[in-house]
Amino acid sequence: MTQHREDDAATPEPEGGPDPAGTTEQLMDDTVTGLLALVDEQPIASSVSVPLRSLAGRWREPFARVAVLGEVSVGKSTLINALLREPLLPTAVPALSSVPVELWYGPDIRGMVTLYDVGRGGIVERELAGKEEIKVYLTEAGERTVTNRHGRGAQVLSATIQVPAEVLAGGLRLVDTPGVGGANPAHRRLTLAALSDADAVLFVVRSGEPLSASEQDFLVQAAQRVDSVAVVQTHSDLVYEAKCKLDDDVARLRTPSTWAAVTDDQEDADRIARLMSGVEGLSVSARLALGAQAAAPGPQREEDLALSGLPELEEWLRTHVVQRVEEIHRRDMVRLTESTARAVRRRLEELHEVLRGDEKAQLAIDERERRIAEWERTDGDSWRKHINGALTSLAEDLPVQAAARVEILRADYQDRFDKMDRAQREGALKTLPLQPQAALDEMVTTVRERLREAVRVIPERDDKGVIAEHLRRLGDSATVSVRIPKPKKISDSAMEQVANAFVMAKAAFFRSRIQRRDGDDAAGQNQPTEADSGSTALAVFTSLTMGTVKELFARRAARREDLTTLFDRVVKAVTGEVLTVALKEAEQGCASVTTVIEDLLAEQREEVDRDRHDLRLALELSPAERAERLAATTLSLRELDELAGRLAVVRERWDL
Incomplete structure (x- = not known):
């Protein structure tokens, strides 16, 4: 593996004079420090500088961090287990899917979790000894143990695990992340955070299925942030010609017309296609690989391992990531510095335009006023109160809906028990247990429609349909059941x-x-x-x-008694468990929709905040104060030019 090294003082100087800061690495650090100082002085979107800040603190580290991304339940943990040659991460039992797990090389299996401890009233770390304790803290089955140890409301935030796995021995680190799809938008935030710390990405997809719109969108974000990206399907043995289908999918990603269909800007479509040109497609059967690893040594084992496609993935990680870690870090540092500098320059030029006080400045002010008015028209500042109002009304209306459902069941079933013949009683015993789930589905539909009404204006700003897709998935996993009384046998x-x-x-x-x-x-x-x-x-x-x-006669009476018992259970379920689940779905739905909208509007809100900031400067400052701010902006642009010159020196020295 290539190790990081300090450039010695004898490095040939590029045209333009000596290196003003000594080594090239030090020059890179000084350039980033100066750029981030300019970022802090300007109202710039926080997302612009987060990746650069993250990499600036670790770019000299001699290891590569690979984020394993993908939608919920596509086989990320199974793939990592195959790479580790160790069934370490939970797959057969429900995992705590919101917990990112980082794995690196160590002499034995042990881990460390970061969690919120209720008893201590803060965030603590706990060492985990061995696989069993790791499973306790990383699966839903262990939540009760975690609660007993750390108090009700304790929450595992992240985990690191060291494993004596050959694939990690060269400096590779794997990060298992939450799914980027599903109904929980918080998972997407956690995954984006993991992406900010990644040097490469394995994007896991389902075999034989075309990439969804959300997968394509996330792939673009990944390719914009890291240099090495591979799309990996993990169940290739279950789909006919899975590799051919994956190759076709990856080829489409590299075609500008694919992206022209989702963006109106042809230049943007061309740019995304160029980003996708470096994306690889790898076909793996993690199941076949794990089976081969567990088998006795021999020709069949080696054949199955080769057929699994795992050796190709390991080779890609070795040649495209581990052996290139220094180059990857350098390229990412330069690329992220350049993109951050462009964002700072745009912001400074916008501010300079508003402060000049001429005709162009007035046009800029008019444009900002238009954007602010549009923001306010589409509930940019007030949408939260509509969601809170929806939650309040649901808390009042869902119990009424449950009571109305019970009255319908009473008329359809209980009032007719005495008149039912044997076939009708048998039918009632089959259909009555289905009523609680039907009632829950009806209530979840009410929640979905109420939330859709609460945010009816916001979707005008949602050109990708993120909110509509989230509302569609709301309540997908909400279920209830009622135990059916067993028919009485002759004693x-x-x-x-x-x-x-x-x-x-x-x-x-x-x-x-x-x-x-x-x-x-x-x-x-x-x-x-x-x-x-x-x-x-x-x-x-x-x-x-x-x-x-x-x-x-006793059996006939007992069957009537079974119906009565079952009806009572159904009523209790509808007014109890069903209502509780529906209210919980309403509460969680409001919270998750709020998060989705916050994420969706974050960039637009920051733009409006900048517009309001600019208007205050243009309309409230005196001419002298405005001239002073204009001079400061001009000076910042000159500083940015100097930083760009330093970055050009770095790029030339590193031959990038």
């Missing part, structure tokens, strides 16, 4: 009564026949009459009936 005592009655009837029947035969022999008659046989059969039937009729 043991009743069965014994029936058996005894049958035996007694049979004995009486034979005893009667013997007596008649003896009497008939004495009288010279050998054959029983038809009347004798009929009376005997009637005696047997009467005996059996008398032994079971009471039980049959």
Whole structure:
């Protein structure tokens, strides 16, 4: 692996004079420090500088961090387990999908979790010894143990695990991230944070399925932030010609027409296509790889491992990431510095335009006033109160909806029990248990429609349909169930009564026949009459009936009792568990929609905040104060030019 090194003092000087700060690495650090100082002086979107700030603190580290990204349940953890040759991360049991996990090389398996400890009232770290304790802190099954140790409301925030895995020995670090899709927008924020700290990305997708719009959008963000990106499908053995389909998908990503369909700017489409030109497509069967790793050594094991595609992925990580870690860090530093500098320059030029006090300045002011008015028209500042109002109304209306549902069930079922025949009772026993889920689905629909109404104006700013997609997924996992009473069987005592009655009837029947035969022999008659046989059969039937009729009536009454019991359970579920789940969905839905809108409008809000800031400067400052600010802006532009010159020296020295 290539190690970082300080450039020695004898490095040839580029045209333009000596290096003013000594080594090239030091010059890079000084340039970034100066640029971030300019960022802090200007109202610039925080997202512009976050990746650069993150990399500036670690770009000399001799290891590469690879973020494993993808939508929920596409096989990210299974893929990492295959790379580790160790089923370490939970896959068969529900994992705490909101917890990012970073893995690096170590002599034995141990970990460290960062969590909020209620008892201590703050964030603490806890060391994890071995796989079992790791599973406790990284799966839903272990939440009770975590609660017992750290208090109700304790939350695992992140985890690091060291593993003696060969793939990590060269300096590779893998980061398992939350899914970028699903109904929880907080997962997307966590994944974006992991992306800011990544040197490369493995973007995991489902085999045989085309990339979704959200996957394509996230791939663009990944390619803009890191130098090495691979799209990896993890279940290639389950889909016919999976690799061919993946290759076609990746080829489409590299075509400008693909992106022209989602952006009106052809230059932007061309730029994205160029970013995608470096994206690789890798087809892997993580399941086949894990099976081969667990098998005994031999030709079959090696064949299965080769067929799994895992060796190709390991080779890509080795040649495109680990062996290029120094180059990757340098390229990313220069690229992120340049993009941040462009954003700062745009901001300074906008401010300079407003402060000049001429005709162009007035046009700029008019444009800012127009954007602010449009922001206010589309509830940019007031949408939160509409969502809060929706939550308040749902808290009042959902219990009423539950009560109305119970009355409908009472009319459809309970009031008709006594008139039902056997088939109708059996049908009711099948359909009644479905009613709580139907009631929940109805309430979730109410929640979805109420939230859609609350944010009806905001979607005008949502050209990608993010809010609509989120509302569509709301409540997908909300379920309830009701236990059906088991049908009562004939009791043991009743069965014994029936058996005894049958035996007694049979004995009486034979005893009667013997007596008649003896009497008939004495009288010279050998054959029983038809009347004798009929009376005997009637005696047997009467005996059996008398032994079971009471039980049959009891069973009929018990079935009526089963219906009543089931109905009571359904009513209790609708007014209890169903209502609780629906109210929880409403609360979580309001919170998650709020997060989605905050993320969606973050850039626009920052733009409006800058517009308002600029208007205050243009309209409230005196001419002298405005001239002073204009001079300061001009000076900042000159400083930015000097930093650009230093960055050009760095780029030339590093031959980038």
